[in-house]
Amino acid sequence: MLSEKEWENEPEDDDSSESRYERMAFTVDKGQESIRIDKFLINRMEGGTRNKLQQGIEKGFVLVNNQVVKSNYKIRPGDHIIMYSDTAPELTEVIPEQLPLDIRYEDDDIIILYKPAGMVVHPGSGNYTGTVVNGISWYLKQQQPHLSESELPRFGLVHRIDKNTTGLLVLAKNEIASVRLASQFAEHTVQRRYIALVWGDFTDDSGTIVAHVGRHQRHRKIMDTFPEGEYGKEAITHYRVLERLGYVSLIECRLETGRTHQIRVHMKYIGHPLFNDETYGGDKIVKGTVFTKYKQFVENCFALCPRHALHAKTLGFIHPTSGKQMLFESEIPADMQSVIEKWRRYVGAKGMNVE
Known part of the structure; x- marks a missing residue:
């Protein structure tokens, strides 16, 4: 029997991970x-x-x-x-469904998809329909009617992002592309950059977080950090500050590894939880006063972006058949952008020093 360090199950909740499969x-x-x-x-x-x-x-x-x-x-x-x-033995049956998909690029081997907030990546407990995989299965079935149900593309997912994270996914359209892309994720050569709005100001303009990530010892549906590396898997996140907005900061995160909830857990670990991340403590006032006007301002921001403020902006990799470098960028979604603009106006109105 494998130890827990050798075998890591997919997350027990419906909030997909940022790990590859x-x-x-x-x-x-x-x-x-x-x-x-x-x-x-x-x-x-x-x-x-x-x-x-x-x-x-x-x-x-x-x-x-x-x-x-x-x-x-x-x-x-x-x-x-x-x-x-x-x-693995417990695969969920994939039911092809016609769903609205925002496909940004496609060729014979890959699909680049923009995933909106609220859309689960793959079928699982509580989410058997309406997922990216259900939609892609239907889409490919129209292109290749001969595909059997067993051939539809769960293998096409070589990585995932959380249910409430927006941004880019790459999917493989055939087995060769799947294996070659998976190898790049395994070797940590894929470029992945995220934009996040987090609580607090930073002392330095950039930094690196190194802390193992594994399932929480008591609450098994969430993840935790283990700095000594006695549990979980190695996880490395590089960040840099893009904009200081008083009680919050806009940052870019570059993933060197891809673990379940890695950015969210790492940011909590260093005292900067993602804005409105209810799982990791960002859905309350972490920095700033508790006076009525400020509290109302923060609650209005939460209402504008009713999810953790994280966006998978950049995705780069070597094309699995042509060998060419591919790089894709996506825009910050409207809900996050509206909150960023609201904080900019708040900082300007208060005359806060954000240098």
Whole structure:
């Protein structure tokens, strides 16, 4: 049986993570005998079947040293194995649905999609319909009517963003593109930049947060930081201040890793929770007075942007077949922009020093 450090389930809540669909990653022990990879993995899966596992391997959802292998591949000591969720036994059935999708770019291999706030990325407990995957499945079914239900593209998601985070997603339209994109996420070579409105002012103009991220020890539906690295997975977030707005700051975050709720947890860890993030303490007055007028101002801001203020603005990667560098940018959504403008007016009216 795998330890919790080796096996990390998808989030238990419906607020999707910023992690790629990695479910298991480890290095084969030095003393391990050379056996078929399907036999090796089935002994480490709970509730799975060898047939389902073999199907997953053949579809490219198991990588050995960042390469696709066949079920008869014989593992060797030192092999690094990554196993994606598509090989897990508890997959939710994907029902194709015609949904409004904001597709920003598409070719034979990839789709760049702008996800609005409130839209869940994939089906799961409590959200079996209306997700990005449901919509993309229907969309691709129109292009390729021969696709069977089992071939529709859960594998096409190589990363996710939270339900209430806006911004860009890349989806793979075929297995080769999926594997090659997944490898880039695994190797941390994908460019991901987020815009966030957070509570408080910063002493420095930029910084780096290094703290493991893992599931909270008592509240299993949220995440927490573990600075000593005894639990969770390594997580690194680089940030820089874009604009100082008195009691809040507009920042850019660059992800070096992609863990569940990474930016939200890291910002809470350093005392700057995301504005209106009810999960991590940003949905109350963190900085500033509690006088009636200011309290009303903050509540009006919460009403304008009734979610955590986080936007996945930039996405860059190497195209999986052409090898060209791809870079996509997206605009800050209206709800966040309106709150930013409201804080600018407030700071100007109060004559606050935000230099």
